[in-house]
Amino acid sequence: MSDVLRNSSSPSVSEGSPSDQMAIAMSDITKRFPGVIANQSVNFAVQTGEVHGLLGENGAGKTTLMNILCGLYVPDEGKIWLRGDPVTFQRPADAIAAGIGMVHQHFQLVDRFSVAENLILGQSSALLQESPRKLHRRIRELAQRYGIDLDPATPVWQLSVGQQQRVEILKALYRDAKVLILDEPTAVLTPPEAERLMEILRQLAAQGTAVIFISHKLNEVKSVCDRITVLRDGQTITTVESTDCDTDQLAALMVGREVNLSRPSRRSMAIATPQLQLHQVSALGHHQKIALDTIDLTVHQGEIVGIAGVDGNGQRELEEVIVGLRSAESGTVNYQGVLAHIPSDRYSMGLISAFSVAENLLLRDIARPPFSRRGLLHPAVILNHAKELVQRYLIRTPSAKTLGGKLSGGNAQKVIVARELSRQPQVILAAQPTRGLDVGAMEYVHAQLMAQRDAGAAILLISTELDEILRLCDRIAVLYEGRIVGEMAADNADINQLGRLMAGQRQPDDSDFEFSKRANVAVPDSTLNESAHSA
């Protein structure tokens, strides 16, 4: 399969000088860091007017390559061509001046400034002399040209995450970006917001901007990109037309082996003992609004129950109520045995960046023997425990003493998974367990959860990724505005019905509601077939 793809690919920069229609061409880029070759003779070219996907696992060299392109790093070897002219970027200002704009994963906006103020921030002071009304009108025109709806006068803190991202995009456009780089832009977005972003990107491309879309979410890359370049271990693997390959092939190219993301076979549990029970649980969320409304839920031994739903419908509150971080207004949460918690937000709930891997692996149990005896910690025992888990859970880290914050997202998640699952839990609450993970790491986490299920653990999986829910769960409950609006066995789940439930539509006849489109975006064709097949 991959041979076919390799033949079809012809990165134009690798042969001779790049043609003029290339907005950007990077040829034979090599960048070494102490002990690591981040990029090795990477070739990468983007045409004007295309959305070009840059696909690769965490640590494949995507970010390094893009940092070179926007002037943050100077490459050790290789050339960059801008519309046919060779260029060198010594600093970010050079790249910005050349028309390269980057939208970072973490927005670089001043909360208290308005949209307009953020746009002109750092621009020449002459702009400040323009009257706000004229400036606002100019910005509004610019926004409208690309189908972005934003009021220039709104302070940024009042905007949703998706809107803030659009401010970032607008900021780049305001600076005349001809090449727009988006680093994992959908990681922070809800599915409707992601869909909105895709539309804007297509518009940008249609009007001549070259868009580089960095992601490891295969469906998205496939759906929005014209061409896709795959990086693995710092090298260019191939560039393909996105119509020429399916997501399975992309996954294989990215990981370097066949990835099995189909629904795993499972043995059914004979006697179902309830292990986690929520009875009539109601809870308040932000601003004292009702976030959970009389939730009834039971998870049995050896069962994975999925909570599907669009982000922000009570997932976070449900998670917090179950682990006791938020108190329920009414109702009860009961479980027997040890509860493992894989949190939805790993850096604010699961991992201490300033602590070593070894310490992070024992955040819960450090006070217990054998790690601590007679009130004193035993560093040797703690370190051995860490080494064992690092090996068993395939955590890629220089050493057990490395700080947690230095690990890549996938490995940080593995640290949390290792810590939680090694406690031999009877109940597991996995909230967005693969958020931000690449396919390889995702496959791994899924396998761990399946193993725990087969060993008899009761697992509650809260996920906004519908394909994850469909792949892993035995039963699916749909959460909408804090209520469970539907529950079904996963074996015969109807994707359209799920989509309607997630959008708050109870009537099955309302089929052309806009959400069915979104559901199709979130779920790759392969999974659709899969679920149809198993049904």
Add this chain to the structure above:
Amino acid sequence: MLLCQTPHSTNLPIPLNRLPNYYRITIELLSFRTVVPHCRSVMTTVVSKSSFSLKPFAPILGVLVALMLSSILIILSGVNPLEAFGVLMSGAFGGGRQITETLLKATPILIIALGLTVAFRARVWNIGAEGQYHIGALAGGAIALLFPQLPGIVMLPLMLLAGLVGGLLWSAVAGLLHLKRGVNLIICTLMLNYIGILLVQYVSRAPLRDPNGFLPETARFVAAAQMPRLFGSRLHLGILIALLLVGLTALLLWRSPLGFRLRAVGANLNVARSVGIAPSRHVLTALLLSGALAGLAGVIEVSYTYTRLKPNISDGYGFTGILVALLGQLSPVGCLIAALLFSGLVVGAQALNVSLQVPAAVAGVLQALLVLGVLAGSAIAQREDL
């Protein structure tokens, strides 16, 4: 000084909007978070990337900059800076008498700084060591004055205990206001300083004033209530206690589950909470520990240096302790070194004043510049993007 305490502010793992508001204000005050992101992007573009890095030497550079800046002051006083630094050094460490003086002065500062190290590690900004020191002194002194007939074997231990408890209770007042009512901890502890200082003044002027004395101070403590000297020198038991505490603090922070949890709360409150470490209990624990040690420092100091309660029983030790804890990079051994350095500066400045007529205030300026220089330097050293 505290501004520099959060060098990682830009990658602070806690989203500010999830913290209670008073924390948020505190952190913004402490880190100038609203400003930092832009400085960061400006810095990255300004600083060129050379293969050789001065980064690891940044704190030492900070010391050099501090020395250079204070040289200007010394030159303005009409003295050769090199000569002045020589006099400063020999005045602080040049002989047995000088070293003794430096050690005596370092003791209360060190004990306070050790407590603050624990507190600051947990991100508990106790600015109230000065007040806790005074209340500790008051509690211990009250034992000495009210029960002078206590046998020697009971007297001192009881006084030390009273000092610990006094400081602990004084910090508990701030802790309860903070945790129960949400009052900003920095404000609470800071304000309680003045109340503590003035309470000691009140007590030594009115209820416990020596009826036979002319000055507004209490009677001398009986001999049993004074710190025993070591080997006939001017050194006293308190110095040994301080050294012992260096080890104990290190043990607490790095080798005990409690220290682990305190550090976890300090490193990431939200993560700590979600793995089952109760934040408020540990915030209180860290605060009480630092209060208790400040109180201990107070009682040790009055029972040896002043041997009575009176106004001005502190040379600003509670505030110097903050600087020493920060200069010591929140490590117990670092505190030991920084405390010796600071007290050496104060002692040496007296020699400077006597022999070269340079104002002793120069030492204060040098102290402050050193802390700024070292903290700025280590903040730079910890940046990843330079």
